[in-house]
Amino acid sequence: MSTQLIKYLSAFHEAPEGIVQKYAAKWKPYNASKKQTLTVPGQTEKYLYFVLEGVQKSYFLHNGKEHVIAFAHGPSISGIPESFFLQRPSRYYLETVTDSNMVRIPFDLHYGFLQEHREIxxxxxxxxEIFLDGVIQRQHEIMALSMEERFRAFTSRSSRLLNLIPHKDIASYLRIDPTNFSKLMNSIKV
Known part of the structure; x- marks a missing residue:
């Protein structure tokens, strides 16, 4: 059982400790090597992951080019959430950017626990709700902020990722041309 997972979950809602521990015990260790594909489009997400160490990205391909939608890194939830929670085919890939140490739970165990325990x-x-707020914030940043403002917002909340993730992936995530991203990296102190 992961104490990091229990601490993470408990930060969102104070459920009775015993129930959170029972739920966390359902999550099993899972390690993935760098650039390992965990989910592909058309496949229904079978697992919800909790990242202990490492980084993953979700992306789609359009005209042979990757378009990064999100990054996940520890300690946080990872996966293709809409595919997992709605049990419908994914439209995206989930791939590890770095070697990743995680725990995961299959949908049937997760859903069964939710049905049995209102607190979970x-x-x-x-x-x-927090995830939805993050998605809306991201949409606002993409649509309302200049590329420099998007870059600054990313570096203010996730500067450590600059050394872990290829810059082409961060540029894609920020919807900035890689050449312009390089110029921003060279001109703005992080």
Whole structure:
């Protein structure tokens, strides 16, 4: 059982400790090497992951080019959430950027626990509310901020990722041309 997972979950909602521990015990260790594909488009996400160490990205391909949607890094949830929670085919890839040490839970165990324990269902509702807020914030940044403002916003909240993730992936995530991203890296002190 991961104490990091218990601490993470408990930050969202104070469920009785014993229930959170029972739920966390359902998550099993999973290690993935760098550039390992975990989910492909058309495949329904079978697992929800919790990242202990490492970075993953979700992306789609268009005209042979990767378009990065999100990064996940520890300590946080990873996966293709809409595919997992709705049990519908993914539209995206999930791939490790670095070697990743995680724990994961299959959908049937997760869903069964939610059905049995209202406290865990409430906890995940709160997690999904925060996730939705993050998605809306990201949309706002993409649509309302200049490329320099997007770059600064990313570096202010995730500067450590600059050394872990290929810059072409960060540029894609920020919707900045790689050449312009390089210029920003050289001109703005991080």
């Amino acid at each position: 269902e409430t906890l995940f509702r709160k997690i999904l």
